[in-house]
Amino acid sequence: MQTLLHTAASRGHASHGWLTSYHTFSFAGYSDPSRVHFGVLRVLNDDTVAGGMGFGTHPHDNMEIISIPLSGDLEHKDNTGTQAIIRRGDVQVMSAGTGIAHSEKNHNRDQEVKFLQIWVIPNKRNVKPRYDQQTFRAEDRHNQIQQVISPSPDDAGVWIHQDAWFSLADFDPGFTTDYTINKPGNGMYVFVLEGDVTINGQALHRRDGFGIWDAASFSIGATSAAQLLLMDVPMTL
Structure with missing residues (x-):
């Protein structure tokens, strides 16, 4: 087993007002240079956008782009005609493929929106752009691992063009479980949304990230009430 720790304080930071x-x-x-990607996981941004503000229309191609709101409402528009609001409990996927232009902004003027922006390098290039969104019940991840993204439209959650599985989990203090990697050659990047956990003895805290590879499984234990995002991704590009 090989591991990699990214503490919350070691992340890059940008403030644009x-x-x-x-x-x-x-x-x-x-x-x-030492923090360009973890396997096919290329971007993991923890964003807070002021009321009524947002990202103007901009292009992407050949990337799987995932948005996970943590609080507030995020408004999405793109040039395929899709317009949607995503909220806490929702997971949004946009396969940029041959090219797509979109905008994202805070739907509300009186409160911030907080969300994760995640990019995954796809295993198929120049696919037809697509959009998908699904709402997941919080009770279905209480002391269990709730799959929200997979490689197949026939599996649980939204799907992407990559052999990757994303899951959310909300654990009570003292809860323990094991996770088995879905595919040989994949690794796991755990991002602690809230609380404190240990993974194979490594203590992790709010907004820490922890990578694991060359392992078939690992153990997780919550030392306080904890919320996790687990990203099971191929380690080779």
């Missing part, structure tokens, strides 16, 4: 962003991996003005 209307936007505060913490970057786990190199992004925009934050560049660290």
Whole structure:
């Protein structure tokens, strides 16, 4: 087993007034050659957007782009005609493929929106752009691992063009469980949304990230009430 710890305080940070962003991996003005990606996981941004503000229309291609709101309401528009609001409990996927232009903004003027922006390098290039969104019940991740993203439209959650599985979990203090990696050659990147956990003895705290690879499984134990995002991804590009 090999592991990699990214503490919350070690992340890149950008503040633009209307936007505060913490970057786990190199992004925009934050560049660290040792932190470009974890396997096919290329971007993990922890964003806070002021009321009524947002990202104007901009293009993407050949990337799987995932948005997970943590609080507030995020408004999405793109040039395929899709317009949607995503809220806490929702997971949104946009396969950029041959090219798509979209905008994201805070739907509300009187409160912030906090969300994770995640990019995954796809295993198929130049696919037809697509959008998907699904709502997940919080009770279905209480002391269990709730799959929210998979490689197949026939599996639980939304799907992406990559052999990757994402899950959410809300654990009570003292709860323990094991996770088995879905595919040989995949690794796991755990992002602690809230609380404190240990993974194979490594203590992790709010907004810490922890990578594991060359392992078939690992153990998780909550030392306080904890919320996790687990990203099971191929380690080779």
